[in-house]
Amino acid sequence: MNFKAISAAALAAVLTAGTMTATAQHLTGAGATFPNPIYSRWFSEYSAAHPGVQINYQSVGSGAGIRQVSEKTVDFGASDGPMSDEQLAASKVKLVHVPTVLGAVVPVYNIPGAKTALKFAPDVIADIYLGKITKWNDPRIVKDNPGVSLPDHQILPVYRSDGSGTTYIFTDFLSKVSPAFASTIGKNTSVRWPLGIGQKGNEGVAGMVRNSPFSFGYVELIYAKANNMEYGYVRNAAGKWLQASTDGVTAAAAGAAKNMPADYRVSITNAPGADAYPISSFTWLLIPIKSDDPAKGKVIKDFLTWMLDKGEAEANQMTYAPLPKSVIEMERKTIATIQ
Amino acid sequence: MNEPKLIPMPQTVVTAPKMDAVPSGDAQPAQTRLAAPSVIRQFLNQKSSGRVPDGLFGGLMLICALSIFVIVLLIVFVLVRDSRLSLHAFGFKFFTGTVWDPVSGDFGALPFIYGTVVSSLLAVAMSVPLALLVAIFVLEICPQFLRGPISFLTELLAAIPSVVYGLWGVFVLVPIIRDQVGPVLEKYLGWTGFFAEPNFGVSIFTASVILAIMIFPVISSISRDVMKVVPPSQREAALALGATRWEMIRISVLRNSRIGIVGSVILGLGRALGETMAVTMVIGNHPDMMKNLFAPGYTLASVIANEFTEATGDLYLSALIEIGLALFLVTIVVNAIARLLVWAVTRGNAARAH
Numbered sequence: 001m002n003f004k005a006i007s008a009a010a011l012a013a014v015l016t017a018g019t020m021t022a023t024a025q026h027l028t029g030a031g032a033t034f035p036n037p038i039y040s041r042w043f044s045e046y047s048a049a050h051p052g053v054q055i056n057y058q059s060v061g062s063g064a065g066i067r068q069v070s071e072k073t074v075d076f077g078a079s080d081g082p083m084s085d086e087q088l089a090a091s092k093v094k095l096v097h098v099p100t101v102l103g104a105v106v107p108v109y110n111i112p113g114a115k116t117a118l119k120f121a122p123d124v125i126a127d128i129y130l131g132k133i134t135k136w137n138d139p140r141i142v143k144d145n146p147g148v149s150l151p152d153h154q155i156l157p158v159y160r161s162d163g164s165g166t167t168y169i170f171t172d173f174l175s176k177v178s179p180a181f182a183s184t185i186g187k188n189t190s191v192r193w194p195l196g197i198g199q200k201g202n203e204g205v206a207g208m209v210r211n212s213p214f215s216f217g218y219v220e221l222i223y224a225k226a227n228n229m230e231y232g233y234v235r236n237a238a239g240k241w242l243q244a245s246t247d248g249v250t251a252a253a254a255g256a257a258k259n260m261p262a263d264y265r266v267s268i269t270n271a272p273g274a275d276a277y278p279i280s281s282f283t284w285l286l287i288p289i290k291s292d293d294p295a296k297g298k299v300i301k302d303f304l305t306w307m308l309d310k311g312e313a314e315a316n317q318m319t320y321a322p323l324p325k326s327v328i329e330m331e332r333k334t335i336a337t338i339q
Numbered sequence: 340m341n342e343p344k345l346i347p348m349p350q351t352v353v354t355a356p357k358m359d360a361v362p363s364g365d366a367q368p369a370q371t372r373l374a375a376p377s378v379i380r381q382f383l384n385q386k387s388s389g390r391v392p393d394g395l396f397g398g399l400m401l402i403c404a405l406s407i408f409v410i411v412l413l414i415v416f417v418l419v420r421d422s423r424l425s426l427h428a429f430g431f432k433f434f435t436g437t438v439w440d441p442v443s444g445d446f447g448a449l450p451f452i453y454g455t456v457v458s459s460l461l462a463v464a465m466s467v468p469l470a471l472l473v474a475i476f477v478l479e480i481c482p483q484f485l486r487g488p489i490s491f492l493t494e495l496l497a498a499i500p501s502v503v504y505g506l507w508g509v510f511v512l513v514p515i516i517r518d519q520v521g522p523v524l525e526k527y528l529g530w531t532g533f534f535a536e537p538n539f540g541v542s543i544f545t546a547s548v549i550l551a552i553m554i555f556p557v558i559s560s561i562s563r564d565v566m567k568v569v570p571p572s573q574r575e576a577a578l579a580l581g582a583t584r585w586e587m588i589r590i591s592v593l594r595n596s597r598i599g600i601v602g603s604v605i606l607g608l609g610r611a612l613g614e615t616m617a618v619t620m621v622i623g624n625h626p627d628m629m630k631n632l633f634a635p636g637y638t639l640a641s642v643i644a645n646e647f648t649e650a651t652g653d654l655y656l657s658a659l660i661e662i663g664l665a666l667f668l669v670t671i672v673v674n675a676i677a678r679l680l681v682w683a684v685t686r687g688n689a690a691r692a693h
Contacts, residue, residue: 061648062651063650063651161619161641162649189649190646190650191442196625198623199541
């Protein structure tokens with residue numbers, strides 16, 4: 001009697017579990033670490049609003065994300081840098097780039113006793129990393145910072161030792177503003193720095209700069225804000241000195257949106273516009289145009305629409321810069337083509 | 340330890356079976372030849388048949404031993420297979436090239452090999468004297484009440500995760516080496532060229548100090564255990580012949596346990612060569628080959644940990660896997676040299692006292 005009741009209950013449980021899994025959708029994505037906090041939040045909120053949909057995101061790095069989505073081991077990828085033409089050609093599935101939010105990179109430094117935020121011209125930053133500007137009291141730094149007493153001390157450049165989207169954005173910007181930087185170093189997730197010290201992660205660079213007097217480094221805007229770090233001004237393409245802010249980053253995207261290519265693979269560093277912060281970049285989701293499983297394609301499509309409608313509004317409070325309106329409208333058309 | 344216990348047992352229990360066994364004719368010559376163990380043998384035979392378990396156990400051990408070969412061969416196979424692009428593109432130049440440029444796709448591993456070998460050897464050089472002296476002290480000189488705490492703390496050091504060592508290195512060791520140790524070394528040893536400005540605190544030297552602390556418990560506790568098994572009669576003999584305490588330690592303890600001590604050093608060296616996290620956090624991650632130990636460096640394990648996740652492009656990935664192959668080869672070569680040294684030192688003079 002008892003046994004029968006239990007087995008009936010167990011059978012019922014198995015049956016309901018069976019029907020649950022039949023309708024549940026499990027999606028897996030992998031890629032960039034930079035947008036991981038907001039992606040995690042989006043995916044959990046989306047799952048809460050859509051019972052039966054589970055999206056699992058692994059922040060394994062942009063390179064691994066590109067590899068995994070190209071090999072079809074995950075349902076979608078994510079990257080801080082756009083895929084190259086060769087990478088797109090080598091992919092086993094046709095992919096489309098979908099910009100989600102924007103990030104920025106800020107210069108940080110440690111000069112004992114410095115009170116006001118310093119200003120760094122783009123070519124000055126490039127020459128610090130090229131080893132052409134070696135002292136803090138170099139005339140070119142002094143010229144941009146009138147009234148600040150700069151020490152006669154060697155600059156210690158600090159860079160990211162791990163491959164990262166942050167380094168990609170930073171070197172992309174420096175390659176645009178300095179021909180010498182473009183020809184000797186170039187842009188990539190890791191590059192060959194001629195001098196300086198490498199540290200792992202934003203926390204590594206920030207820690208090194210904080211602990212080493214007279215050092216200079218670069219970190220993500222979000223990291224600098226979350227840790228209340230002071231960071232420098234950078235001169236943008238319009239000649240205006242700007243300290244990074246989410247508004248400045250969105251403005252850079254809006255400036256670049258006017259000639260946005262149809263595949264969204266665009267660099268918005270050194271973007272035009274008086275309020276555009278120059279070291280900014282999109283981060284992208286890499287979505288298969290046609291998923292093998294149509295049900296999954298439908299979920300992805302629905303999620304992307306949800307992201308534009310609801311998700312973008314949350315970007316600002318997490319210190320990510322949201323997409324400008326013009327890009328959102330453009331993306332709606334792209335999303336309509338996803339199957 | 341076990342044998343003395345076993346012997347009296349069969350004598351009391353097994354007298355009857357022995358009588359039974361005698362009439363069976365074929366066993367007779369064998370038993371007379373193995374006159375002494377026959378009682379025990381029969382007792383054991385009674386418990387179980389020796390042949391089958393012996394064979395099984397022997398086979399099992401053979402499989403376990405051969406699995407080492409299989410594992411090593413598999414590692415080499417995968418490393419070579421996945422790095423074939425880079426092997427093909429650079430050939431042997433990969434191991435002598437000094438440029439590591441992911442942008443232009445030019446890859447050479449020499450600065451990483453240099454950083455790995457120099458930081459590990461320096462760590463061993465710093466750690467071995469300390470570890471041996473601690474081991475000798477604990478075993479021979481230490482008062483009883485200190486022995487427990489020292490041994491416990493030594494083993495505790497081995498249990499600390501490497502990322503904790505790294506954090507401690509960044510926040511404690513780096514400032515000390517930059518502001519306190521560095522200037523002193525520059526002043527007194529600056530003429531050697533090994534200690535020179537600029538010293539930012541993160542350097543090959545700092546990495547070596549961290550590594551020395553990390554491999555200290557391995558070397559110290561293994562060599563202590565090795566010294567412990569030197570028979571007391573050896574010590575007493577040396578003392579009886581009029582040796583001082585130091586002479587006794589040198590002649591009977593160190594002399595008899597030197598192969599075990601070298602084994603512990605090789606184990607420590609192996610850990611130092613492969614250590615990743617703590618080293619990455621304090622070495623500066625700049626692929627340079629400088630005589631100045633205060634300059635930043637880079638190790639093979641660190642570059643893999645740093646760049647693997649974001650490596651895009653097949654050649655780049657392949658070059659990183661070849662770095663793994665290089666680390667494997669460096670480990671083999673360094674171990675082989677260490678073993679050759681042991682062989683050269685111990686060959687033919689095992690019986691001599693000094």
